[in-house]
Amino acid sequence: MTIVTTTLTTYRGVIEKDGIVRLRQSPPLPIGTEVLVVAAQPLPSLEEQRHRLAALSPEEWRKPFDAVRVAWDTSEPAPDEDALPSDGELVELVHKVQQEGA
Amino acid sequence: MPSAVIDLTEMVRMAMQRPEHSRLFQAWEKQAFIWITSESLLDEFIEVTDRPKFRRLIRPLVRDAIVEALRARACIVEPALELPHCHDPKDDNVIAAAIAARPCYLVTADRDLYDDADLVATLRDLEVCVVQVGEFLDVL
Numbered sequence: 001m002t003i004v005t006t007t008l009t010t011y012r013g014v015i016e017k018d019g020i021v022r023l024r025q026s027p028p029l030p031i032g033t034e035v036l037v038v039a040a041q042p043l044p045s046l047e048e049q050r051h052r053l054a055a056l057s058p059e060e061w062r063k064p065f066d067a068v069r070v071a072w073d074t075s076e077p078a079p080d081e082d083a084l085p086s087d088g089e090l091v092e093l094v095h096k097v098q099q100e101g102a
Numbered sequence: 103m104p105s106a107v108i109d110l111t112e113m114v115r116m117a118m119q120r121p122e123h124s125r126l127f128q129a130w131e132k133q134a135f136i137w138i139t140s141e142s143l144l145d146e147f148i149e150v151t152d153r154p155k156f157r158r159l160i161r162p163l164v165r166d167a168i169v170e171a172l173r174a175r176a177c178i179v180e181p182a183l184e185l186p187h188c189h190d191p192k193d194d195n196v197i198a199a200a201i202a203a204r205p206c207y208l209v210t211a212d213r214d215l216y217d218d219a220d221l222v223a224t225l226r227d228l229e230v231c232v233v234q235v236g237e238f239l240d241v242l
Contacts, residue, residue, distance in 0.1 A: 008133070012141070012142060014180070014183070021184065024142070024181060024183065024198070025194070027192075029133065031214060042180070043178055043179065043180055045178060046138075046177055046203060049178070050177060050178040052151040053136070053175065053177070060130070061133070061175065063174075064170055064171035064174045064175050065127075065131045065166070065171060065175070066194055067167045067170065067171065068127070068164065068167040068168055068171055069121055070167075070169035071163040071164045071166070072120055072121065072161070072164055073163045074163070075162075075164060076161065078132075078157065078158055078159055078160055078161050079158045079159065080158040080159050081118065081158075081159055082158070082163070083159075084118055084119075084159075085159075087115075088210055090111055090114065090115060090211070091111050091211050091212055091213070093155060093156075094110055094114055094150060095192065096155075097150050097153045097155060097156065098110075098146075098150065098192050099192075100153070102124045
């Protein structure tokens with residue numbers, strides 16, 4: 001018996017005219033690679049989203065912010081959280097991690 | 103109310119700081135600006151902060167609560183497909199979100215971006231104003 005394994009990787013893109021799929025970033029895949037498209041509903045317009053947020057009561061608006069405070073008050077400290085990097089160090093660290101992940 | 107796309111470094115910085123110490127968090131909570139992001143930027147934020155280096159600096163529960171807050175209290179845009187030339191592809195995500203949300207601010211800690219005079223001018227023509235976080239918070 002032969003077992004064929006498949007690796008699934010996700011890429012973001014949009015459907016264009018005539019069903020052509022355009023990915024937002026060029027993937028490291030050879031031409032002819034088979035793809036399976038899972039479609040997401042389009043997002044509401046920016047204006048709709050702004051109106052939805054503006055319509056929230058002050059109490060409703062604050063809930064996720066309060067949840068961040070609760071997370072701070074109830075979670076274990078991260079091992080090095082008192083050693084905050086400087087702005088320059090943080091930019092460098094983020095770049096390094098991004099490059100490692102590329 | 104102004105809108106702003108916040109770059110990855112400033113998102114990470116906010117996640118490292120208690121809310122009472124983060125001017126960015128406070129300005130967002132006070133609705134001094136509308137935070138604009140994209141699923142790509144959120145994915146990148148999650149991916150970067152999951153790395154061991156950042157897990158030593160950021161509490162996972164806090165990171166998760168910030169992601170939830172962004173999904174609930176930020177506007178999420180489909181990133182623009184057409185982008186001006188940028189020297190560093192790592193900046194594409196934040197630039198694509200800002201162009202989709204224009205007119206807006208693009209708040210960045212990245213010198214590669216804010217020191218690139220040609221790119222900053224091109225983005226200004228596209229109604230995207232590139233600023234550092236202190237400058238942005240001062241104009242609110």
